[in-house]
Amino acid sequence: MLLSDLLPHTLREAPAEAEVPSHRLMIRAGLIRRHAAGIYSWLPIGLRVLRKAERIVREEMERIGAVELLMPCVQPAELWHESGRWQKYGPELLRMTDRREREFCFGPTHEEIITDLIRNVVSSHRQLPLTLFQIQTKFRDEVRPRFGIMRAREFLMKDAYSFHLDEDTLAETYTRMREAYERILERIGLDYRVVEADNGAIGGNSSHEFHVLADAGEDTIVYAPQGQYAANLELARAQAPEGERPAPGAELEHVPTPNARTIPEVAKLLKIPAERCVKTLIVQGSEAAAVALVLRGDHELNHIKAARLAEVASPLVLLDAEAVEALGGLKFGSIGPVGLEMPVIADRDAAILSDFCCGANKPGEHYIGVNWDRDVDEPAVADLRLAREGDTSPDGQGTLAFARGIEVGHVFELGTRYSEAMGAVAQDDHGAERPLSMGCYGFGVSRVVAAAIEQSHDKRGIIWPAAIAPFDILVVPVGHGRSADMLGAAERLHDELEQAGFEVVLDDRALRPGVMFKDAELLGIPHRLVLSERSLEQGMVEYRARTAESNEDIPRERIADFLRERMHPPE
């Protein structure tokens, strides 16, 4: 293929808006182009990469017996009303009306459509289990699209759905899908972690996320480097405290704390470590107007965990200063559980404290020597806090470390949430009609391309993993001006390698060598061959891997074999 035919458009400088390496490099290399926030074109070279990622995903889906179909991007509102999500999904759902004022949305996901399809097509256990997938453009009207293709509003996703009448085959498909995702990420050559996850808006039971590790990642993942445990920080269980609560050793005492509102200020003023203070957060209750959450002073509230408590409203609402004041004159900076007239839930670490310090529910006053049971009713106890680096892993193996991750895949066991709402049933082997169990499995195809660049680039440009590189080999002829047949020689080399089965692109732009070399590095094609007047005379070709610092001269007639060995080294 000729580079000049591929709409090459490299930039020396990236637009000011591009912040993270993958976004900058994709724009500079001319792989994508933005039209509006989170909406991009894929230029020919970029599209080759996307198609390669897509092909790997498709192959691994087919390997586990999933079957491809294609569903519509535009979906009728009625189906979303049936599942209840027309109300629930919120402004992220791009809604529209047709000429007859009938409502539609641009699909952000396809549970409704697939369930509608299956309920009309499947009626017997003999047709199950069944796993279907598609690779298709999705639209989610993200609050804040950013980082180019990484968090776009329009993006390419593989979504798969499985249907079952028994939990065993659902669990089996779920496991096979997890393994398929691991194979995809291994084939692309990415460093990743599988983590326990929250189910979010899609709902259901068990759920795992697949994160590619990268500094630009938007999620914090928690994992034990020496053990198996890994989870999204939102979900990571905190280490349970050991031992019993010590018996009270101090008297309850009222102390003035003028101008000390935060835990560090109070701790400093009273010369008490933050670990012996508690903070009290007032949130909206599910039934009660307010619920108090008590955490140790040095711990942070995990909002997801709090929202999951039956007593607490979901999603979590932290009451603001005004609402707190309305509850009997409470002020931020001096709230504590003593004498508080509302349900109190303490984190496990706060619940085993004795002789602790807390706000006295009057501005500028605190209590010290506070003890549960003696001074305050025993609280309900729950895991409320965020995990911290250095905590012992919840499974006891090693200590927790944090890393940044880019979520490229997410698998869910949905159960019967959609099939019950939408009446997707089949007859079991006794002739009884039962709702189908579902699994759903998403993989961000366009996002994994950005993730690959985040993990594999240097200051000069992209370093494509071989599996998704737009081409295997770039041929660069230099010295057009001196040697009349330079381009002809390059074309012969290109044709020969193409016939040998390589994907080859020839830089036929006849630019100055420096420009072509810079672009070669920016584009990141794994193998570069340079032809020059000198090498032609000597019957050699100059080879350099994208990752190498220097050149090797390879005899012209050996070049195909040499490249074969480089790309597929003998075991």
Added chain:
RNA sequence: CGGGGUGUAGCUCAGCCUGGUAGAGCACUACGUUCGGGACGUAGGGGUCGUAGGUUCAAAUCCUGUCACCCCGACCA
């Protein structure tokens, strides 16, 4: 949605404070010289200064509204 910021040529930016003929580098076109790490010369093309209104003899510049975009926090492949 809350907080901060930016809109001037395809890209990076200057000009704005202190109103007076819209600029530079890169990119683009033509010609010439160059040709192993982002060359040089000459001549060109391209911008109603985001947008609407106001102040003024005169607005890129001052004022008001509005839109778009970017960054930091609550959501997701």
